[in-house]
C-alpha cells in the first residue's frame with residue numbers, strides 16, 4: 001500500500017492535468033481496495049454542490065455532470081462529519097448518489113487548510129468490511145490530494161479564462177508581508193525547478209535558446225559521466241546499466257530533437273525540457289517492470305539537472321517589465337537585487353511568512369509583498385497581470401478592469417498619504433500630552449542610509465551586518481568591513497548607530513559558510529557561532545571599533561543571547577580588542593554594548609542581562625517565534641504567528657520592567673516596532689525607543705502624535721485583559737480608525 005501511495009502521489013505531483021490525476025487515482029484505488037466503485041467528488045463552492053469529477057466502476061458523462069447537494073446521503077455524511085465514514089452494513093434504503101445498491105461504504109474528506117474541497121469514496125455492492133489499513137490508506141491519499149487539488153483549482157481557473165480570453169478575477173490568499181499595493185506583470189523566478197512547476201514562457205531568440213539548451217545538455221552529460229566514473233567501483237552491473245541509459249538519453253538525437261522542436265515552437269528551453277522529460281517519466285511510470293517503474297524518479301532527476309544548468313550556469317539576460325511583480329517559490333535577496341529598483345512593483349512568494357527575512361527586506365525597500373500564497377499556480381503566471389495587496393495578503397490574478405481600477409485608486413491614495421506625511425519629518429515623535437518616544441531606523445543596506453537621513457531618523461537602532469557578508473564570496477577582511485561601517489557611522493554622526501554582530505544561522509546562511517542542521521532555528525546561530533569562531537568575532541569587532549575612531553557614535557549589539565555566560569565572554573572579548581586599540585595610542589570612548597532579547601530565556605533573565613550591559617533591545621521577530629513555537633518562515637503555521645499574542649505582550653512588559661529595574665534603556669527593533677497598529681501598545685509599555693524600517697517611520701510618528709499617553713495606557717490595559725491575539729489586533733485597528741488613521745491599517749487613504 002505504501003508503494004502504491006508513493007506512486008500515486010508522485011504521479012499527482014508530476015502531472016499537470018487534474019482530470020488525468022483524478023482518473024488515475026480512482027482506477028488504482030478501486031483496484032487496490034477491491035471495490036466495485038471508486039469516485040471523487042469535488043465541491044463547487046460557488047453553488048455550493050458536490051460534482052462528480054472522476055469515477056471508476058461507473059460511467060461518467062463529462063457533458064452531463066453529476067451534481068449532488070452537500071448534505072445528500074452517505075457522501076453528505078462525510079461532508080457533515082469532516083472525517084472518514086466507514087460502514088460495513090449499509091442499510092438498503094441508504095441514499096447512494098447514483099441509486100445503485102451499496103452494502104459497504106468508505107468515504108474520506110479531502111480538506112486543505114481546514115477547507116473542504118471534496119470527498120474520495122469507494123463502495124461495494126455486496127457485503128464486505130473495509131479494514132483499518134484500507135481506511136488509513138484512503139485518508140492518507142486524500143490528505144496528499146488536497147494540496148494538489150487546491151493548487152489546480154487556481155491553475156484550472158486561469159486556463160479556462162485563457163481559453164475564453166477573459167479576465168479571471170481569481171484571488172488567492174497568502175500573508176501580507178509588506179504593506180502597499182503593487183500592480184504589474186508577473187516575472188516567474190524558478191529556483192526549485194520541479195518539472196511540473198516550470199512555467200510556459202514564449203521566447204524571441206530561438207537560436208540563442210537552442211544554444212543554451214545544448215550547453216546545458218553537455219554540462220549535464222559531463223556531470224553524469226563523472227558521477228558514473230566516481231561511483232563505478234561501488235556500482236552493481238544493473239546500476240551501471242542505469243548510468244548508461246542516462247547517458248544514452250542525454251546523447252540521444254531523439255531527445256534533443258524533441259526539445260529543439262518545442263523551442264522552435266517559441267517555447268523557452270526550460271519549458272521544452274520539462275515537457276519532454278515529463279513525457280519520458282510518464283512512459284517509465286506506466287511500465288510493467290517494477291525496476292523501470294522506479295527509475296522514473298531518476299529520470300526526473302536527470303531533467304532537474306539539465307534545468308539546473310540552464311538556470312544557474314548560463315547567465316541569462318532577463319528583461320524586466322516596467323512594473324515587475326516577482327513571483328516564485330522562494331525569492332532570494334539576489335533575485336530582488338537583479339531587478340532595477342524602479343521596476344520592482346511587488347513580490348509574491350509561495351513559501352515563507354511575513355517574518356521571513358525576504359519580507360523584512362521588502363518592507364525596508366517599501367515593496368508590497370505577499371508570502372505563503374501556497375496555491376499559486378506559478379507555472380501559469382508568467383507575464384500575467386497581477387495585483388499584490390500587501391495589507392490583506394491577497395493576490396489578484398488577471399483582474400477585471402473594475403478590480404484593476406479600484407486598486408489603482410487605492411495605490412494612488414497610498415502615494416498621496418506618504419506625500420502628506422512628509423510634514424512630519426521635522427517634527428518630534430511626541431504624544432498629545434507631551435511624552436517623547438525616540439524613533440530609530442533599521443538598516444542592512446547602504447541604500448537605507450539615505451532614506452533614513454531624509455526622514456530625519458534619530459539614529460540607527462539595528463544595523464544588520466549580515467548584508468555585507470552575504471554579498472561577498474568569503475568573509476570580508478577587517479579593512480573591507482571597516483570601510484562599510486565607517487560610511488554608516490559618518491553618515492549618522494553624532495546620532496547613534498547600533499551595529500549588531502553577525503547573526504548567521506537560522507535562515508541566514510552565507511554561501512561560503514554553510515551550516516547544515518535539521519533544526520537550524522534551535523541550532524548554531526548568532527552569538528553561538530561567534531563565540532565558537534573568535535577569529536570572525538574579533539575581526540568584526542576590530543573593524544567596528546576602528547571605524548568608530550573620532551566619531552564615537554557606535555553601539556554594539558549581541559544577537560541570540562540565551563545565557564549570561566555568553567554575555568560575559570563576549571564583553572571580555574570586546575574589552576580585549578578595545579584595550580588593544582587603545583594601546584596603539586588611539587583615543588576612543590568605549591562603545592555601549594547591548595543584548596538582544598530574542599528568546600524566552602533572555603526575558604526571564606532580563607534583570608541579570610540588563611545589569612551586565614548598557615541597554616536591551618527586543619528582537620520581537622524571533623521572540624514571537626520562540627515564545628509561540630511557530631517557525632517565522634513557515635507558511636503552514638503563519639496564521640499562528642502573531643506579535644499581538646497575549647504571551648508576547650506579557651513578555652514585552654516584563655522586559656521593560658526588568659531593564660528599567662536595572663536602570664537601563666530598552667528599545668524594540670523587531671518588525672512590531674514599525675507596525676502602526678502595535679505602536680500604541682509599545683509606547684504605553686514604556687519602551688524608550690522604537691526602531692523600524694525607514695518606510696514605516698513617518699506612519700509610526702503619525703500614530704504617536706495622534707494619541708495621548710493616557711489613551712495609549714487605557715488601550716494597553718484593555719488589550720492585556722484579552723485572551724486572543726485577533727481580538728487585541730482588532731481593538732487597536734478600531735482605535736486607529738476612530739482616531740482618523742484608518743489608512744494605516746488597510747489600503748487607501750480613507751479612514752473607514
Ligand code: PEP
Pocket residue numbers: 360462464503598618619620621622623669670671
Ligand atoms: C528580530 O528577531 O526581531 C530581529 C530584529 O532580528 P532578525 O529579524 O534579523 O532576526
Ligand code: MG
Pocket residue numbers: 598619621622
Ligand atoms: Mg532576530
